[in-house]
Amino acid sequence: MPSSENIFLINQSSERMPKKFIYSWLSELVVMLAKDKKHVRSKWKKQNLTVVFLNVGPAKKINFEFRKKKYATDILSFEGVDSATELGELVLCAQVLKRQAKEHGLSFRLELGYMLIHGVLHLLGYDHETNARDAKQMFELQDRLFASLSEKLNL
Numbered sequence: 001m002p003s004s005e006n007i008f009l010i011n012q013s014s015e016r017m018p019k020k021f022i023y024s025w026l027s028e029l030v031v032m033l034a035k036d037k038k039h040v041r042s043k044w045k046k047q048n049l050t051v052v053f054l055n056v057g058p059a060k061k062i063n064f065e066f067r068k069k070k071y072a073t074d075i076l077s078f079e080g081v082d083s084a085t086e087l088g089e090l091v092l093c094a095q096v097l098k099r100q101a102k103e104h105g106l107s108f109r110l111e112l113g114y115m116l117i118h119g120v121l122h123l124l125g126y127d128h129e130t131n132a133r134d135a136k137q138m139f140e141l142q143d144r145l146f147a148s149l150s151e152k153l154n155l
Helices: 019-035 056-067 094-104 108-121 132-152
Strands: 007-011 046-056 075-079 086-091
Touching: 007 019, 019 046, 019 132, 046 056, 046 094, 046 108, 056 075, 056 086, 056 094, 075 108, 086 094, 086 108, 094 108, 108 132
Parallel strands: 007 046, 046 086
Antiparallel strands: 075 086
C-alpha cells in the first residue's frame, strides 16, 4: 500500500497544501481500488506517485505544451517512465482547484480529493475522452470512490 514513502508531494504553488490529507486520501484510495477487482487495471502497491502543485502560469504553460490548450486546467496525468516502479505524476493547479471548489460547493480538500481520484484513474488506464461508454464507466467509479472516501475519512 502506498505510504508517504511512495507518494512524493512537490508544491510549487503559492498555496499551502494539506499534506496529511493527501497522504491519507491516496492511501485509502489504493485500499479501495485493491478490493475492487472488477475495475483495477494496475497493481498500484509499491509504485511511486508524484503529485505536483503549480500556480496558474506554469499550469497554463504545461497544459499548452502537452494538450495545446491555452488555459490552466485542474489536473494533468502523466504515466511513469518505468511502469514497474512509477505509477506516474499528477500535476494540479491550486488556484483552479480553489475556484472549482467554490463552483461545486465543496471544501478545497474535497475538490482536491475528487481530482486526485480522477488523476489516479487516468493513470490506471481510464479515459473519459474516448467515448461515452468509457466516460460513464470512469465517472461512475470516480463518484463511487469519492463518496466512500468522503464517508470513511469523515469529510
